[in-house]
Amino acid sequence: MPLPHDNPMPSYWLSFPSDLSKHRTTEELPQEADVVVIGSGYSGAATAYNLLQKDGGKKPTVVILEARDACSGATGRNGGHVLPDLYFNASSYEKRFGPRTAEELTSFEMQQVIEVKKLVDREQIDCDFELTRAVGVFLDNRVAAPTIAAYKDMKARGYQFPDDLHFIADPKKAEQVSGVKGALAAFSHTAASVWPYKMVTHLLRRCLGWGANLQTHTPVLSISDAPDAAGRWSVRTARGQIRAKKVVVAANAYIPSLLPEFGDKIVPARGIACRIAVPDGGKPAPHLNNSYTIRYGPQEYDYLISRTDGSIVVGGAKQKVLLNDANWHNNSDDSQLIPGAAEYFDGYMQRLFHGWEDSGAQVTHIWTGIMGYSSDLMPWVGELPGKPGIYVLAGFTGHGMPRILGCATAIASLVRGDVQYLSETKIPPPFWITKDRLRMKNNIAREYMAGSRPSL
Ligand SMILES: Cc1cc2nc3c(=O)[nH]c(=O)nc-3n(C[C@H](O)[C@H](O)[C@H](O)COP(=O)(O)OP(=O)(O)OC[C@H]3O[C@@H](n4cnc5c(N)ncnc54)[C@H](O)[C@@H]3O)c2cc1C
Structure with missing residues (x-):
């Protein structure tokens, strides 16, 4: 499973680069952090933002590691459409999860449009949000x-x-x-429509203002299989390794190279x-x-x-x-x-x-x-079973803009310890990472894209 390509083509959004694109807050990689976030797209940036923006208490030390330029993955090259799915997949959701959960999925996405608007208003983000x-x-x-x-x-x-x-x-x-x-x-x-790159680089800049350390062009090569005796995970890069008790893996399509559990789950x-x-x-x-x-x-x-x-x-x-x-x-x-x-x-x-x-x-x-693309078409959100302190939000299956902010907010509450379980948040159960879901062998992503409506 490859790392992000070294030489991506620019998108329209990325053709107006930010001064953060090649940013490294410190010359050397820090050796320790409270939280390491892998990936500086919408998922990573919104998680870091939610971790740091809370008033009161000591802010955690957060290091954001990005393989290429800041926000140069899917978020910097998407369609800018915050489009909740209110009807198209509703009947397949109803068949798979029952009517109440299907309604929950729909209203979660609808609410995300408003949450993005509130974020843009609160932060006064210049990102062409309409x-x-x-x-x-x-x-x-x-x-x-x-x-x-x-x-x-x-x-x-x-x-x-x-x-x-x-x-x-x-x-x-x-x-x-x-x-x-x-x-x-x-x-x-x-x-809603938005300039996603401007929105996300604004969030990254806010994080830097709150003390986060962003390291671009620093691909993560591996995460240790287990924590050390002090409960810290080792995140290894070519520039050195960082130890952290909590690691948020927001590496989108590339997650299987870091977490083999996702080898047949996200493609x-x-x-x-x-x-x-x-x-x-x-x-x-x-x-x-x-x-x-x-x-x-x-x-x-x-x-x-x-x-x-x-x-x-x-x-x-x-x-x-x-x-x-x-x-x-x-x-x-x-x-x-x-x-x-x-x-x-x-x-x-x-x-x-x-x-x-x-x-x-x-x-x-x-x-x-x-x-x-997720094997069951649902994003994967939560703490990894059997790996305490490793959190994932990924697999948005081409439909992240009306989902990521809520998922990132929930992951940040888990990481901060404000909640213990996703059931205490607004995240719909089909998104939760569970042992049973990880054990499922079906992969309907290709079949779905090719035009059929497979059921699990
Ligand atoms: C062409 C296109 C159009 C789209 N249009 C829409 C749309 O209109 N509406 C919508 O809702 N969704 C759309 N999407 C999907 C949407 O862009 C994604 O769901 C969303 O951007 C995912 O955000 P993310 O932060 O999870 O992933 P990304 O933005 O891909 O961020 C992941 C980051 O992790 C980094 N990374 C990966 N591996 C490593 C590693 N080992 N070490 C360090 N860093 C690493 C990557 O370089 C990348 O920057 C589109 C996607 C594409 C490609």
Whole structure:
């Protein structure tokens, strides 16, 4: 299982680098810390932030280790869409976990949109955060019909979808509301868009202000198999080792190289996104006030945010990505594009959106990034059974933005000792790391991505 690639391509977000990108707080690596956090993406940064921001008491010493530039993993190369899943996977969640847990999963994600907003407001983060309405548009009946049927059936049985969710059944209205050509139906609900790299580097900067030590370009090579007699784990890097009683592993897709327990639980999955803009002098296109998912088939979809500068960031291109497993599955090379994806995004807005036909809109930036796909499609959050003091939050399966803040807040409370168990937090039980879950052998990530709806 490889470490992050040495030479990743820049994304649009990363093309405005922060002065933290190559930051090392101290020349030498500290030898001791209360907490070592591995990974400086959203998961690592938000955990460190939550560990340190609490008023009162002595702040723990926190060292954040990052293999490459700060926040240059999936968080620095994603679609910027904080999109709670309020309906699309609800029926499979209901089948797998029962209606109450399915509702809990949905409302957790919905609440995360508000929590991110509160964080941005409280910290006054300059990160282009916008509260939007996400419109989920269906262009193909193979995916529209079962989704709508499940929604109606569940509603009739008393399943509690959030009140904010609005269903548009009439194709004419769906096309009118969304602006997407050929829409068959649509759902809409509150979501958000953000410049993820700016948000997360702001959190890292706050942590440094509270005394954290950030060490970029310091890949962790291993974590000891057991703690020493004083209960400290050894975190080994090429620049030396650090001993700490608590280690938070927020290394996303790369976690199996550090914790073999996750060898068959989290697999790297390469995704692609791009930025599209109307060139200077081009015909102005209508501003999109919504963010989107656009579904073309059972597993073919794109997700899209509209930025206040008029540009669009869109990710997905599953029609190309899924053509060949080698394009994405177990692929951690974010130095290369996915074949056919650039052509796919060519003329994208003109093809799909009313009013954009003569805009001349074109791709300005295109990039890949590595997601961590979970074997049962649920993130892995909590203290590792049998390894007291090792905490994990990873495997967000391409859907971290409406989940990570809450998970990081919970991990920080565990690490600080404010709570003993995740059951005392808001984290839905399917996310918890348990012995039983770690023992499960099924891996449905590939099958799910390839279009079927496997059940565990
Ligand atoms: C193209 C693309 C588009 C996406 N779009 C969206 C979207 O619109 N909405 C959404 O919700 N989600 C999206 N995602 C998923 C989202 O980006 C992730 O869920 C989220 O960023 C995960 O954050 P993280 O901090 O866990 O992982 P990362 O951001 O990947 O951070 C992990 C960090 O750990 C570091 N690391 C790894 N191994 C080591 C090691 N051994 N030593 C030290 N450091 C190490 C990595 O270098 C990396 O910086 C997208 C992902 C991609 C790739």
